[in-house]
Amino acid sequence: MKISVNSLRQYIDLPKDISQIRDLMEDLGLEVKRSDDSPGDVIFTLELLANRGDHHCYAGLAREIHGRTGWPIFLPTLSNQHEVGNRGLARVETANCLNYVLIELKKNTAASVALSPDKARIIEVSGTNLVSAAVDVTNFVNIELGQPLHAFDADKIKGQIHVREAIPGDKAQLLFETETCDVPAGTLVIADDEKIVAIAGVMGCEDAKPTDDTTRLYVESATFDPVKVRQAARHFGIQSQSSQRFERGADPALAIDGVKRAIELFDQLGWQIQEPLSLETAWNPEPCVLPLNTADVNNYFGSNFSDEIMTAVLERYGFSLKKAGAVLDVTVPSHRIWDVKETRDLYEEIARGIGYNALPASLPIVAGGVQPQISLQRKERVERLLIGEGFYEVFTDGFYSDAHRRKTGITEGHPLWRHVSILNAGDRSYSLLKNNTVTQAVELVLTNSHVKNQNVKAFEWTRTFHANASAENGVCDEKRVLWAIAYGESKTPTWDGKGKPVDVYYLKGLIEEISNLLDIPLEIQQREQDDDLAPVGLCLHPTRRAEIIWNGKTVGVFGEVHPDVLDAWGVKSGRPCFIELSQEILELPSAQRAYVPPSSLHPVLRDVCLLLPPGLPARQVADDMQRESDWLSAVDIRDVFNTPTTTAGKNAVTFSLSYSLEKAQKTQFTGEEINQETERVVEMILKTYETDHLERR
């Protein structure tokens, strides 16, 4: 809302200092978003509290300032001389119209007299155009007192005015529109016998608008149901000053007072009221009386305010108080019935009247601080690892579009095909709640590729949504996951060209480190069959992916992104590698671990190089070798290479066998003994894997 400070001075005695006024208004919740100098004046753009419809006018702002300061206010004095009756000009046919007053005015003279400049300025500053004397009066009364009025050219009204709800097929041509539009059934409308002449509380229609030629007016002053007005305003996408006022609940007393003020102004402009005012329906709600215990107020605020202070504040705000035993009965003024409904609401009035900054503050007594939960501490350990490796945390949305799903190769029949749909965002990129993270991870690679960033390391703690009718909420399960994607160099690229591209072993190393940091033994299982594979694994390279297992349960998957997915997304070079891990890992019980001190004896080592066919895991061979000899403390994989000429498509793997005197329970080994034992182990392994064509190199 935009107001002129000079105009506000017409309604309350304000100090000269603009910054003092501004600070005071903000202290009252009348937030000054902008302050613009204007010749001889200052214009404030206010952001008003959503529940305070009464603030949307000069009288309301003056009342609010008066409530704090007690500065004199000057509201218009309204005549009580007018006769109120029912002329049958209108029929109210819906309970959603709470008050309806219609007055008839006739033009006395052909001369068109405009509103006084000070009133015209109030209208213009508010952002409303000056239209015609008749319309300007209605706009002015709304901005001044907060009562929306609407003027019709009475000669364009056919028959009687009906306040009713729209029926199917109803149409209207709203003001400033050239076409008619459908009016949804149930919308609160003002109609005559033939047509709709206004959407109640929102906007008038072209068919009954007053013009300079109008000589007879109907002016409506009403109270409409806030919800009905809001629904109509949303439907038509219109936020008029009237709808803003009605949506927040209008003052029932103003239905009559508003027309009284209008009559006074119309009279000045040469319009004659036709008595009586036609009150078609009247709403006289029972006064809201709330009990107030001032001791409770002081307990609530931790304060020690006297009864007199509290009483004075409430009275300044327009509440009337009466002693009723140990409590005060507080009657809510009509302009506050929509937001002051409980005793606790009165506490807020007292707080605002005194000033929040003047209320006491004290920190509650706290026995002590707390450490972050274990899961958060574990999370931070994983983050430190990833950040140390150059990963950046990113945030992605919880949804994506159907196009995203298709690009990731998730077609009907794919285990990830079923998604939870967002019902009211189908026309945007938000139609599906994500059930995997690889889609957005690959999109991120592409985003960075487009800006020539060929080295990407990113991770996110997020959640995926999995359609499941038997879930607790009947729709889906939410799974919390950690995902990471790496693409390009495994270390920060440098000018010396000593980089090494990211590959699945790099990711595997991260998983091994996570396992170590969290004290949870994670195993890597490379499956040959897809049947039991975690669904997201199907988006990964079939022979370069593996599952991450804890205690027999799959807790994640990692691997290179499937070439088809990269093709579909247009990632033309490189091999992005991806991990998805369930956040269950943050909650798993720590395994018992023990420190094994290094042996004081030098290890005895022998290297053995074998040619392993594709598909035979080196770790399996190493484990079998270790099981074969009681003397071996470890069998490590020292080196792997393959070239078409030297290894004929097989992997040449060098195993390093560590012999331990402690394990062998001997005091010494001879070289001959070790060589013989090594030979025996190798022969056994070759025999074990004879059918796999394992060879010695």
Added chain:
Amino acid sequence: MRDVEALKREFSAAVKALEHATQLEALRVAYLGKKGLVRDLFSGMKSSPKDQRVAYAQQLNAFKAYIETTLEQAECAFRKQETDRRIREEWTDLSLPGTTNRLGALHPLTQIERHCLSVLNMLGFQFEDGPEVETPFHNFDALNIPEHHPARDMQDTFWLDGGLLLRSHTSTVQVRVLEKQKELPIRIVSPGRVYRNEAVDATHLACFHQFEGLWVDKGVTFAHLKGTLEFIVKHVFGDEWACRFKPKFYPYTEPSIGVDIRSKTDDATWITVLGAGMVHPNVFKATGYDPNEVSGFAFGLGVSRMVTMAHQVENMKSLYEGDLRVHQGLARKQYR
């Protein structure tokens, strides 16, 4: 007897004639070795006249010491020469960038959230999480947002099958905690992702983050709320910030307040960083508490605003788009 002075001159000339450190050893052997000149001279001393023998021995000892010292000095000189040469040859261009693997970073919002969480841990607040797919009860009704409230409009909320929705604020977590936990006090914070069906621009996102807290106990007062908010401002932002309180409206708190801060050192514009209020009695009623028995307050920190303040990032959308240059730029800001 030999002329020791002449021998000394001869040795000095030989040392001066050396060109490389490797020649030093040959000279040392020639003079000080088992078959070297010095040993020969000492062996020949017996044939010298008896009355001159002592003086001759002294001359030989001095000659030997001179040889040792000179050779040592020569060796040092050669070593220095060699080192100087190596130093010259080993010039390295340190204008080239360092080759250490560079660290990544947490998202700026997470950094702010963790900072806030560490401050709130001091007051005993614990992290609490909840579902993002929610019921209207947890997202609206229990928070005193009735059926006809504007926040329930289709335009603002993402709706799912089964009448469910994507939570539009993290206050849902507070409702769930109040429903579940009947042991007091309750002190929780619930940072998390929320959704609004809004037109996306630089400052409005359909999916963004909130950080809210809740304190419920017997006898919690408005003064406690103010005291806690002052504590948060002091420890999250620092002593150099002043704060002020102003009325606000949130359906789930009553009274509701906003907290503005500004630097104490200048008269800059006030910035709203916190929204808060005493828990509305209807929220307690909806979650099985008697508002006459318990009281409490809730607050929400404007973490996005704090990121803007800390990093001068005006376009929040850029922090959600996955362009790592933004994150790298924030983690490695340029010196001005």
